[in-house]
Amino acid sequence: MKKKLNATGKTNINEEHDTLNNAAALITANKNLAFQIADKEKRAAELVIANAELAFQNQEKENRAAELIIANAELAFQNQEKENRAAELIIANAELAFQNHEKENRAAELIVANAELLFQNQEKEKRAAELVIANAELLFQNQEKEKRAAELVTANAELLFQNQEKEKRAAELVTANAELLFQNQEKEKRAAELLIINKELESFTFISSHDLQEPLRKIQAFSNRILTEEYSNLSEKGKYYFERSQHSALHMQNLINDLLAYSRTTETERKFEYADLNKIVKEVMAALKEELQQKNATIEMPELGKAYIIPFQFKQLLQNLIGNSLKFTKPELPPHIYIESNYIKNENDNMLKFPMPVDYCHISVSDNGIGFDLQYKDKIFEIFQKLLDKKDYEGTGIGLTIVRKIVENHNGFITATSELNKGATFDIYIPAVPV
Numbered sequence: 174m175k176k177k178l179n180a181t182g183k184t185n186i187n188e189e190h191d192t193l194n195n196a197a198a199l200i201t202a203n204k205n206l207a208f209q210i211a212d213k214e215k216r217a218a219e220l221v222i223a224n225a226e227l228a229f230q231n232q233e234k235e236n237r238a239a240e241l242i243i244a245n246a247e248l249a250f251q252n253q254e255k256e257n258r259a260a261e262l263i264i265a266n267a268e269l270a271f272q273n274h275e276k277e278n279r280a281a282e283l284i285v286a287n288a289e290l291l292f293q294n295q296e297k298e299k300r301a302a303e304l305v306i307a308n309a310e311l312l313f314q315n316q317e318k319e320k321r322a323a324e325l326v327t328a329n330a331e332l333l334f335q336n337q338e339k340e341k342r343a344a345e346l347v348t349a350n351a352e353l354l355f356q357n358q359e360k361e362k363r364a365a366e367l368l369i370i371n372k373e374l375e376s377f378t379f380i381s382s383h384d385l386q387e388p389l390r391k392i393q394a395f396s397n398r399i400l401t402e403e404y405s406n407l408s409e410k411g412k413y414y415f416e417r418s419q420h421s422a423l424h425m426q427n428l429i430n431d432l433l434a435y436s437r438t439t440e441t442e443r444k445f446e447y448a449d450l451n452k453i454v455k456e457v458m459a460a461l462k463e464e465l466q467q468k469n470a471t472i473e474m475p476e477l478g479k480a481y482i483i484p485f486q487f488k489q490l491l492q493n494l495i496g497n498s499l500k501f502t503k504p505e506l507p508p509h510i511y512i513e514s515n516y517i518k519n520e521n522d523n524m525l526k527f528p529m530p531v532d533y534c535h536i537s538v539s540d541n542g543i544g545f546d547l548q549y550k551d552k553i554f555e556i557f558q559k560l561l562d563k564k565d566y567e568g569t570g571i572g573l574t575i576v577r578k579i580v581e582n583h584n585g586f587i588t589a590t591s592e593l594n595k596g597a598t599f600d601i602y603i604p605a606v607p608v
Contacts, residue, residue, distance in 0.1 A: 202258045205251065206265055209244075213272065216241075220279065227290055234283075245273075389429070392422050445607065448484045450477035450514055450536070457492045464499050470508035477514040480534045481606060482583060490579040491538070493572040494599055498540035503594070511539045516605060527602070529584065534605045539598040544591040553589060584608055 216237065224230065248269065255262030396419045399407075407415060451474070458465065458472060465472070472495070480487075495510060502508045517525070517533045527533055545553065554577040576599075580587045585603030 199259050199261075202255055202262065206255070206262070209248070209251070212244075216244075220283075224283075224286070231287070248273075389422060389426055393419075393426070396422065445481055445483055447479045448482050448487070449479055450487075453484065453488050454491060454512060456488060457495055460492060461495060461499065464496070468499050468502060468508050470499055470502075470510065472510045472512065474512040477512065477536075478516075480514065480536070480603065482603065483579075486579045486582060490576050490601075493576050494538045497572055498538070498542055498597075501540075501542045501544075501597075503541070503543055506541060509541045511537075513537055517602075525602070528586070529604055529608055531608060532605045533585070533602045536601040536603075537598055538601075539596060541596045544593050544595050544597045545589075546593055547591060550589045550591070554587070 219233075219237065222230075252262070252266050252269070255266060396415070399415065400419070404412065404415070454472070454474060454477065464470075491512075498510045499508055514534065514536045517535050519527050519530060519532050525533075554573050577587055580601055580603065583603040585601060587602070588600045589597060590600070591597035
C-alpha cells in the first residue's frame with residue numbers, strides 16, 4: 174500500500190513536474206509573446222515617429238524592413254512553437270495575423286505616403302528652385318531700383334543745378350536785353366552817322382570824278398600840246414622833267430580811277446544773280462586786249478559755269494587779277510594765266526572750314542609770273558601796299574584791296590599762295606547759293 178502510494182505519489186509528482194514545466198514554458202511563451210507584442214508596439218511607436226520624422230525614416234525604414242523580415246521569420250517559428258505549446262497561442266496567432274495584416278496595410282499606406290512624400294519633395298525642390306530664381310530676380314530688381322533711385326537723386330541734383338543756371342541765364346538775358354537795347358540804339362545812331370558818311374562819300378566820289386578829273390584832264394591836254402608843239406625846244410633836262418610830270422599826272426589819274434572803283438565796291442546796292450563766268454572773262458579779255466597782245470599772253474580756262482555774283486563787281490575783280498598777272502611777269506617768259514571754277518560741297522570731312530553752312534563756288538586764277546614771298550600773303554591785300562619797287566612795276570597798290578573787298582561783298586573769302594619766281598595763285602570762295 175505504501176509502495177502504491179509512493180508510486181502514485183511519484184506519479185503525481187511527475188505530473189506536477191510536467192505541469193510546472195508546461196506552465197513555465199507557457200509563461201516563457203507568454204513572456205516572449207508579451208515581449209514580442211511590446212516589441213511590436215515599440216516598432217509601431219517607431220513607425221509613428223518615423224512618419225513624423227520622414228527624412229530620417231527613409232533611411233531607418235530599410236533597417237526596420239530587414240528587422241521585420243527577421244522578426245517575421247522568428248514569428249513564424251514562434252507561431253509553430255506556440256501551436257505546440259498552447260491552444261491559447263491560436264488566439265494570439267489570430268491576433269498576430271490580424272496585426273500583420275494591419276501592418277501590411279500600414280506598409281502599403283506607407284508606400285503610398287512615401288510616393289506622395291517623394292512627389293511633394295520633388296515639388297518642394299521645384300518650388301525651391303523657382304524661389305531661388307524669384308529671389309535672384311527680386312535682388313536684381315532691388316539693385317535696379319537702387320540704381321534708379323541713385324540716378325533720380327543725380328537727376329534731381331542736375332535739375333536743381335539747371336534751374337539755378339536757368340535763373341542765372343534769365344538774369345543774364347535781362348542784362349543782355351538791356352545791353353542789346355543800348356546797342357540797337359547805338360546802331361541806330363551809327364546808321365544815322367553812316368548815312369551822313371555815305372552822303373559825304375557820294376560827294377567825294379562826285380568831286381573825284383568831276384572836280385579832280387577836270388584839272389587833271391587840262392594838265393594832260395596842255396602836256397600833250399607841249400609834247401607835240403614845244404617838245405623839240407626843251408633841253409634834255411627839261412624833257413626829263415616834262416616826262417616825269419606827265420608820268421605823275423597819269424599815275425594820279427590811275428589813282429583817282431582806283432579810288433573810285435574801290436568806293437563803288439562799298440555801295441549798299443548789290444544785285445546778285447546767276448551769271449556766266451565764261452562771258453565775264455571774255456568781257457575782261459576784250460577790255461585788256463591791247464595788254465594781252467603786247468605781252469603775248471595766253472589765258473586758258475575750261476568751262477567755268479555759272480556763279481551767284483554781282484556781275485559788274487566780279488568783272489572788276491577778274492580784271493584786277495588778270496591785270497595783276499600781266500603786270501608782274503618775267504621778261505623772258507610770255508604770261509600764261511589759268512582760270513578754273515568748281516563746286517565744293519560743305520561737308521564735315523572737308524579740309525576747308527567755311528564760315529557758312531552752305532556749298533561754295535571755288536574760282537582760282539593762276540599765273541607763271543614773278544610771284545611773291547609767302548610771308549606777305551596777307552599784306553598784299555592791304556590798301557596802298559606794294560611789295561616791289563614802283564620804278565620797276567607801276568601801280569597804285571589798290572587793285573588787290575578792291576579784289577578782297579569785292580569777295581567780302583559776296584560773303585566769301587580769298588587766299589593767295591606763291592613762291593618767288595614760281596608764279597602766284599589766288600583762290601576765291603563764295604557761297605554757291607543766296608545767303
